Amino acid sequence: MMSMLALVLVLLLSLGGEVAWAQEDGQFSYQGFSRANVTLEDSATVMPNGLLSLTNSTYQTESKGYVFHHTPISFLTRPTATTTNTTAVARSFSTSFVFAIDAGFGGLSSYGLAFVVSSTTDFSTASSGKYMGLLNATNSTGSDRILAIELDTVMNPEFGDINSNHVGIDVNSLISLQAKPAGYYSDNDGAFRNLSLSSRTPMLAWVDYDGQAKQLNVTLAPMQVTKPKTPLLSEAIDLSNVMADTMYVGFASSAGIILTTRHYVLGWSFSLDGPAPPLDFSKLPTLPRVGPKPRSKVFDVVLPLATALLVAAVLAAIFFFLWRQHRFAEVQEDWEDEFGPHRFTYKDLFLATNGFKEKNLLGIGGFGRVYKGVLPATNLEIAVKRVSHDSKQGVREFVAEVVSIGRMRHRNLAQLLGYCRRKGELLLVYDYMVNGSLDKYLYNRNGMALHWHERYRIIKGVASSLLYLHEEWEQIVIHRDIKASNVLLDSQMNGRLGDFGLARLYDHGTVAKTTHVVGTMGYLAPELVRTGKATPLTDVFAFGIFLLEVTCGHRPISIDENNNQVVLVDWVLEHHHNDSVLDVVDRKLLGNFNREEATLILKLGLLCSHPLPNTRPSMRKVMQYLDGGQSAPDLSPTYMSYSTMTMMQNEGFDSYISTCPPSETSILTVSGESSVSALLDGR
Missing domain, CATH: 2.60.120.200 (Jelly Rolls)
Structure with a gap:
């Protein structure tokens, strides 16, 4: 019997290549x-x-x-009966x-x-x-x-x-x-x-x-x-x-x-x-080849002149064909090869949006138009943002940041799928959110108002996404444009923070650099205008304004019936000092809201939008409040209005801020050091 087993083993070894064997007692070995x-x-x-x-x-x-x-x-x-173990x-x-x-x-x-x-x-x-x-x-x-x-x-x-x-x-x-x-x-x-x-x-x-x-x-x-x-x-x-x-x-x-x-x-x-x-490494299978099969040396030696001429003719035909396709011409440089999977062809985006026709237009923002599309190959619904730029400075760094942002994974972030470059414009491709942006539900007088529980869930979702951006991802990401119009709603009305066109990235443990001051009027922290440095705390400030905006149903800066400018944070603070803070809750809710939750959100909004950055909480602290781990924060009785504190901080500073009508396109840009984001404001 043993000799028979030995013979079988010899025959297996003589076959070479893959060897696979197993025993009933729980031992096996597979070389392939x-x-x-x-x-x-x-x-x-x-x-x-x-x-x-x-x-x-x-x-x-x-x-x-x-x-x-x-x-x-x-x-x-x-x-067993002979062992002392009972289990x-x-x-x-x-x-x-x-x-x-x-x-x-x-x-x-x-x-x-x-x-x-x-x-x-x-x-x-x-x-x-x-x-x-x-x-x-x-x-x-x-x-x-x-x-x-x-x-x-x-x-x-x-x-x-x-x-x-x-x-x-x-x-x-x-x-x-x-x-x-x-x-x-x-x-x-x-x-x-x-x-x-x-x-x-x-x-x-x-x-x-x-x-x-x-x-x-x-x-x-x-x-x-x-x-x-x-x-x-x-x-x-x-x-x-x-x-x-x-x-x-x-x-x-x-x-x-x-x-x-x-x-x-x-x-x-x-x-x-x-x-x-x-394991016997010599018998393991090899991985599939990557790239084309190496060309035989014989090919270079015996290739006749006629074949060379034929190849030249084919290349000329291809060149002529590409020349005729100039309407789909793109800007692509060698350094973009490494970003291949994140780059979309202009032709695919053109076909997906029906040639960027007006009927596919989803909206117009401060830096470009957004179109709905369906990729022809996969039927994936997308949103394409077209951004104009006429400068090559910083393009490579910007594309690298786009690809990095595309690697982020969070349930409350609108997924950035990739980009395309063509002549004087840049196209950013996002997942399509079927319910559009949050501001349409806050300010659409003819539509149904969001219920309070929906608003609270959206607020928690955006807060969770900011905590991920500031602390939990491999780099620190400063969004720089947090507002209701940049919060998108999916099919279940979950809030997803989107539009990373202004985002800045830097490594943990490093200090943010001075850059162009960009963002939307009413959401800009006062120290950002003075120093030109976007930090997590400047995002927290904008998030505080966003909290008040969602709760009150008012824009950060508006005009009342007497044509006077109303600053939302000052209005809420005035009611807080008068012990009537719940009077600012959106009237479209008709009083149907959780009073404790509304009080917490309004206090958090005031605390996050405090003019002094060191007084603002981190997003981790904000999440503790929202998750019920902390009681509503108490505001200092000496908390002066936003406008007064801002004037004190900026005293003697030649501010570039000027009053402008509130709108979704009221974007502020202040001169500063060179920034990748300057691509997006046409510089």
Whole structure:
């Protein structure tokens, strides 16, 4: 019998290439997946060379994929009559696998993959995207038992992610018990070496659980490096309460709709009660080729002159065809190649908006017109903002900021999908919001007024998005134009902050630079006009005016029946001093509002719009008030009016501000240092 087994083994080895074997006692090794004993779900496929592809997303589509070892594995040791234990104990296990994440654009990946130990293989109700195909928004803690080692390439603040390139240990939740940036500790000097998960470079991962010591270790390293002695993650955990009698082992992954991403597994081994069998790298499949196939040298030697002439003729025909398509001509420079997935063709946008016809016009803002469109290839509804500019100064920096903003992910941000440049104009492409902008509901006399609970939910949503921009994203983002007309409403009337045409980005721990003062009259903090520095606190000021605007149904600056200018914040403050602050609540509500919530919003609006910046709260403090964690703030009895304090601060300052009729296009621009945003005011 032993000789027969040896003969079979020799025959397998003589075949070369991929080797796959498994034992019933919970041990297997797959050098590729053509003959692997696995089950594939959703978009997971095995390519002809044995490479396992978990996802197959393309631009504007999403996917999720799963692969599991076909048979479940017994992870628990039940007590017997001869043992002193009375409860089941999780067995030790070890696994290693080689994976690669191929991000289609400059290392920006659309989510990662996870090694999974699960009591089920049915993930039909799980969501893709940030939920990685494991859970969903209504089941964020999982009803089935799940242990996942996530290799994540997107930072999701709601899950407490540390960055957009990390490894985490998850138990029945996507909030990791422990997470660290991807990398490994060198055995030579003990120094930490960073690894980029989405670099398309195959990497090795090890997951080892010691059932006796109750210790779970996760280790990562490049393929050319032996397994480091110091693990990346080491968590003291008893998996006895996590494991069922039998569990399935495998992988899960998902990809979003903006960035094209492929998730691959090249090889995988697993063992219970002992180390996983080593993988033979020479037998692993290779990743698909990127770019065109290298041209044969024979092609350069034997190509006849006639073929060269034919190629020249074809090139001339192509040139002539492109010349005739001048109506769709674009401005594109070499440095834009890296932003490929975020760049739309002018032809696609022209066709999507029916040639930017008036019937597709959604509105006119301070810096351009906005059109509704439907992309012909995907039927995705979009909003296209056309902005004129006639200067090349700062274009590259501006486009880089547009692409960076497009990577932000928050449920209360209008998604910026990309851009297009053509001659003297710039086109910004956003997700289309079916219910339009908030100001239409506040000031449309013929329409139905927003209910108070809708206004309060919109306010909380905008506050949450500003907290994300100021503190939770990888850079500090100053929006610089917060107002009702820049808050868009989706199909469920959730507020989404949009129009990032004036936004400025800078790194955490650095100081904002002086720039052009841009924004809308009535929302500008007084120190912004004096110093020219946009900071999170200048955004907080504009947010305070926005709170009063939504609650009162009045514009920041208006004209009364006697043709006198009325400053909203002064009007509200006067009523606050007279103990009649609720009299300013929008009359269209007909008294149907929560008095405690309205009082809180009005006090917050006054506090956020305080002329002294250091008196304003941070957006994190604002969220604590709105979530009910803090009582309504008490305003100082010496709080003078906005106009008086502004005059005191600007005394002796040659202000550029002048009175102008209130409108959606009353945009202020004050000369200052050069700014990327100057592109948007025609400079």
